[in-house]
Amino acid sequence: MDVPLLSTRPTPGQRALAERLAGGEEALGAGLARLPASLYTDEGRFTVEQERLFGRLPLLLAPSALLPSPRQATAHDAYGLPLIVSRDGNGRAHVLANVCRHRGTRLIEQDGVVPAARIVCPYHAWTYTPDGSLAALPRPDCFPGLDKKDHALRRFPVRESGGLLWYARSADADFSAVDALAPDMDAFGLSSLHLYRRRTHDVAANWKLIVDAFLESYHVQRLHAATIAPFFADGITAADRIGPHQRAAVGRTDYLAKVNRDDWRQLRKAVTYTYHFFPNAILIVSPDYVNLLTCYPQDVGRTLVEDVMLIPAPPQSEEEERHWQKSWDLLDGGTFAAEDFRAAALCHQGLASGLIGDVTLGTLEHGLADFHAMIEAALEG
Structure with missing residues (x-):
């Protein structure tokens, strides 16, 4: 074949x-x-x-094929941190903390890939977009002065290159060696x-x-x-x-x-x-x-x-x-x-x-x- x-x-x-x-x-x-x-x-x-x-x-997370379509997400815990790997509506990959900014609830509970046009907290229904932005919360009047822009999910550096998804815990991680692999991966x-x-x-x-x-x-x-x-x-x-x-x-x-x-x-x-x-x-x-x-x-x-x-x-x-x-x-x-x-x-x-x-x-x-x-x-x- x-x-x-x-x-x-x-x-x-x-x-x-x-x-x-x-x-x-x-x-x-x-x-x-x-x-x-x-x-x-x-x-x-x-x-x-x-x-x-x-x-x-930089650490390998998964092949790009794990999330084949926009607005999908999956939980990823294997590196010892509760993470979400997601794609937004444009297909861009994101790596986010799987921790609600309200009370710290785990957001995606199940294994496997799930639809993620919105990521909704199961506790109080705070709602996030696939890029981690806080989109909505019930009874916003109960949170006077809260700016949704300041309550996005924590984001981690991510690189999608050559059909592979990589992330790093460190904000200053160097992904240049990841990019150097891309021609070989593209050849396959x-x-x-x-x-x-x-x-x-x-x-x-x-x-x-x-x-x-x-x-x-x-x-x-x-x-x-x-x-x-x-x-x-x-x-x-x-x-x-x-x-x-x-x-x-x-x-x-x-x-x-x-x-x-x-x-x-x-x-x-x-x-x-x-x-x-x-x-x-x-x-x-x-x-x-x-x-x-x-x-x-x-x-x-x-x-x-x-x-x-x-x-x-x-x-x-x-x-x-x-x-x-x-x-x-x-x-x-x-x-x-x-x-x-x-x-x-x-x-x-x-x-x-x-x-x-x-x-x-x-x-x-x-x-x-x-x-x-x-x-x-x-x-x-």
Whole structure:
């Protein structure tokens, strides 16, 4: 099934990674590296990460496809704040506090996307527009001197770019690295895709253990032997960076040698691109669909991981439905839940025991060392 493309060609960076794959490149680090086990298990470390990473950096909220139409909204609590993600009548995205300015009542109670031409408080019916402005309140005579302009919902910085929605707690967050991702996302047609499935996994592991699994290819032939391993050559991978975000590619080198690497449709069938959106989200681009995984740390040993699958268009037949359901089951239930997330939970159990003081990384796992070095730099800076 063809994927709608906003570009008929890969970006120069995407093509460059494919060239390196075709040459049989193994992205190897220079020797062994070690990381302290406490990076994953220390409560104080977790608190600092929440303050200095998740409290300051732009964070992925959702694909644009979560809110496909104007005047829609959804509650979003996974980052530890009660938020509303909404679209106004012009389709512009907003991120608001899900807290009424009157008495602090939660405004949107239910899960899922709801109509939001107006957002009405269930307690006293104060009414807000999708951009957070206070539109009306009952018995305004009971609030002498109240200026509605001063009682809008708290707004957070938001950026919609390349089919993705981002927000930040900090008013001075720098979104330039988010904007730099847009050409690659547009090449995948991300903003035109349809949200097929969405599921949240509760994983008993530190959030970084889950991200780690998508930054190295060493485990693919072993952990994924029963699912996706047959599709890929062992260790043949290439990676680079777009600002703090990692762009990686794996593929079948024998097939790559036969395709026109300027033909985006051929290349999409030969290469799986994976993006790590620093610090906590992963985008995996399969030939005809996309999975977006966002890790929401809940405590040092517990992470909610939302998996969203995006497809070209809503299924139009039973055959199409079976095709997409099979793909969803393969990755969400098989590869991710039963393999990647299970492995992360087992790792956390072992590290939390205190029986080893550090973890050892081989040359095919240098992406992990780079990730943790970037975390250190972000915590210091």
